[in-house]
Every structure is written in structure tokens, then in C-alpha cells.
Amino acid sequence: MQSRLSFTEFLHRFPKVDIHYHLLGGVRLTTMLALARQYGVSLPEAEARSYYRAYQAETGERRGGIAALNFLYTLLRRPEDYYRVAREVAEDAHATGIRYIETFWNPSDVCLSYQDVNQALIRACDDAERELGLVMRLIPSINREKAPEEAVAMVDAMLEHPHPYVLGIGIDYKEQQAPVEGFWKAYRLARRHGYRLTAHCSEFGLHWRNVETGLDLIGVDRIDHGYTVIDNPELAARCARQGVPFTVVPSNTYYLSQWPERETWRRRHPIRKMAELGLTIVPCTDDWHMHNTNGAELYRVMVEEFGFDLDGIRQCMLNGIEASWAPETLKARWRSAWPAEFDQLRAALAVEPVIPPERHVRYRLPCAIA
Numbered sequence: 001m002q003s004r005l006s007f008t009e010f011l012h013r014f015p016k017v018d019i020h021y022h023l024l025g026g027v028r029l030t031t032m033l034a035l036a037r038q039y040g041v042s043l044p045e046a047e048a049r050s051y052y053r054a055y056q057a058e059t060g061e062r063r064g065g066i067a068a069l070n071f072l073y074t075l076l077r078r079p080e081d082y083y084r085v086a087r088e089v090a091e092d093a094h095a096t097g098i099r100y101i102e103t104f105w106n107p108s109d110v111c112l113s114y115q116d117v118n119q120a121l122i123r124a125c126d127d128a129e130r131e132l133g134l135v136m137r138l139i140p141s142i143n144r145e146k147a148p149e150e151a152v153a154m155v156d157a158m159l160e161h162p163h164p165y166v167l168g169i170g171i172d173y174k175e176q177q178a179p180v181e182g183f184w185k186a187y188r189l190a191r192r193h194g195y196r197l198t199a200h201c202s203e204f205g206l207h208w209r210n211v212e213t214g215l216d217l218i219g220v221d222r223i224d225h226g227y228t229v230i231d232n233p234e235l236a237a238r239c240a241r242q243g244v245p246f247t248v249v250p251s252n253t254y255y256l257s258q259w260p261e262r263e264t265w266r267r268r269h270p271i272r273k274m275a276e277l278g279l280t281i282v283p284c285t286d287d288w289h290m291h292n293t294n295g296a297e298l299y300r301v302m303v304e305e306f307g308f309d310l311d312g313i314r315q316c317m318l319n320g321i322e323a324s325w326a327p328e329t330l331k332a333r334w335r336s337a338w339p340a341e342f343d344q345l346r347a348a349l350a351v352e353p354v355i356p357p358e359r360h361v362r363y364r365l366p367c368a369i370a
């Protein structure tokens with residue numbers, strides 16, 4: 001064990017999961033440009049950059065994450081393209097200490113058949129695991145801007161082509177006009193066949209009732225985002241008691257635009273309050289390259305911006321194990337290995353980050369397992 005580890009190195013090395021990861025949000029800029037070239041699609045570099053948060057200030061143009069996903073689905077035309085993207089996703093994640101990914105993709109949006117894409121992704125999962133030791137699993141996700149019948153068709157395709165790497169279903173895209181209850185039929189069908197369920201609920205500052213509906217009417221196993229649960233203390237207390245996992249995203253666009261001043265944003269982001277209420281939160285990247293984040297940056301924000309200490313980060317790591325849909329044997333192995341690995345790396349830190357007392361979030365679940 002090397003001594004004097006920098007905090008950045010620590011963030012890149014401690015083991016972690018990312019279970020809220022949109023596959024297409026992880027497409028590298030260079031890959032988007034290469035795909036456009038390959039298919040003769042006119043895509044000036046400035047336009048490509050306008051999809052990526054890292055370059056939006058410089059290009060003066062800003063295209064939202066959903067516009068990027070819509071565009072990318074038209075550029076991915078062969079199974080090999082999906083294979084390439086998934087392999088690159090695994091490589092990038094591996095470089096920041098991520099050991100396990102559950103990735104969303106939207107079968108209703110692809111130019112290919114469900115099975116063609118699924119097989120390419122499964123091949124990428126196998127190769128990533130063999131070459132990098134990173135385990136990647138799949139969550140077909142409903143595009144809620146489309147009709148609920150398309151969601152049922154998605155589950156039908158999953159049932160027609162089952163594979164153990166396909167763990168469950170999710171729902172994403174714009175929630176404003178399409179709360180989760182409209183998609184009950186697809187969810188019920190998936191549940192009946194043993195799939196796990198998750199849903200983007202109460203993102204974009206939308207009412208907490210979407211979390212409640214997700215839990216009580218749809219019966220989801222976890223919630224993606226769910227920030228406004230903090231507005232309903234009773235619901236939040238229940239979720240804390242039951243250990244409902246929330247995948248939370250420090251780089252979430254809505255809160256960055258809500259409070260463009262850094263100080264307000266870092267103080268008022270609901271992730272802090274969710275922790276203080278004892279909720280089981282799992283920090284995730286959501287749209288890796290599009291939102292200019294990664295598995296290490298994610299946790300830097302948790303510490304340096306939101307004020308979590310390293311005990312809190314360790315708790316988030318443990319939450320990720322429990323919230324994942326990985327097989328129990330794998331989870332048992334992580335439970336016994338990861339805390340020790342985290343503690344060793346922490347002991348090797350040159351300097352532990354100092355959290356100003358006025359911003360300090362003390363996060364340790366009462367039922368912490370290790």
C-alpha cells in the first residue's frame with residue numbers, strides 16, 4: 001500500500017457502483033464525431049460540442065441531454081456501434097474505480113431490433129468483465145414521452161428474448177407530462193415475470209407524489225432522483241425506515257439551473273437534506289460525458305461541495321452494494337472486501353479533506369451494516 005495518496009487518487013480508487021447510468025449519456029465526443037463521419041451525417045464539431053456540458057460555455061450553444069440522446073439514437077445504426085459505446089463506457093468507468101454498472105437504454109428509440117442491440121450489449125458486458133473485471137448489467141428503460149403501449153411492447157421483447165444480464169426496467173425522459181402511473185401495465189407485466197423495477201420520479205422539482213406513486217402503486221424497488229421526497233417528512237421518514245434506495249445525481253441539470261450561484265447550489269441541493277433525513281442515497285453519474293462528470297468527480301462534489309465527510313462517503317458506497325440488483329453472491333463478496341479496501345485507501349491519504357463545520361453533513365445510517 002503506497003503512503004500519501006492524494007484525495008483525487010483516493011476518489012479514483014475506492015470501489016463503487018454506478019446504478020443510474022444512461023448508456024448514451026456516456027458516449028464520448030470523439031465517438032459521436034466518428035459515428036457521424038462513418039454514416040455521412042453532417043455534424044460540425046461546434047454542434048457536437050454543444051451537446052456536452054464541458055464545452056457549452058465555449059460554443060455559446062446549449063443542447064439539453066435529451067436532445068443529445070435523441071440525436072445519438074439516430075447515429076447508432078449497427079450492433080457494433082452499441083458494442084463500441086458500451087465498451088467505452090466500461091473503460092471510462094473502470095478508470096474511476098467503478099466496479100459495477102447498471103445501465104439504462106431505451107429500446108423504443110433504437111433503429112435496430114431489441115434483440116440486435118441487446119446481444120451487442122451482452123457481448124460488451126462479457127468482454128468488459130473479462131478484460132477489466134468490471135461487471136455491467138442492463139436495464140431497458142421506458143421513454144415516457146412515447147405511448148404506454150410502446151412500454152408494454154418493450155417488456156414483450158424482453159420476455160421473448162430473456163437473458164440473465166437484463167435485470168429489470170426503468171423509465172426516463174421528461175416526467176412533467178408523463179408520471180409513472182401511466183405505465184402501470186408495462187411495470188406489472190415486468191414484475192409478474194420477476195424483473196426488478198425502478199423509475200425516475202420527482203426529478204425537475206416535481207411533486208413528491210410521484211415518488212409515492214412509484215412506491216405504492218407501481219411497487220418499484222428503488223427511485224431514481226426523487227428529490228422532493230424531502231418536502232413530505234412523513235413519506236421521507238417511511239422511506240428512511242424501509243431503506244428505499246434513491247439514486248441521486250450531484251450533476252443534475254435542474255438544480256444547477258435552479259441555483260446558478262455555486263454557494264446557493266451547494267447549500268440547498270436536496271442530496272444534503274436526504275442524507276440528514278436518513279435516506280439510503282446512492283450517488284450516480286446519470287449522463288457521464290454529456291454532463292461532464294465521472295465516478296471520481298461525483299464523489300468530489302459530495303465532499304467538497306455538499307460537505308459529506310469520508311464516513312458518509314463510505315456509507316454511500318455500502319448503500320450502492322445493497323441497492324444494486326447484482327446476484328447475492330457478488331454482493332456478499334463486495335460487502336466483505338470493499339469496506340476494508342476503502343479503509344486502507346483512507347489510511348493512506350496524505351491529508352483527509354477538511355469540511356467547514358457550517359457545511360458538514362454527518363451521514364451514517366442507523367442500521368449501517370459495516
Ligand SMILES: [Zn+2]
Pocket residue numbers: 020022172200224286
Ligand atoms: Zn437519469
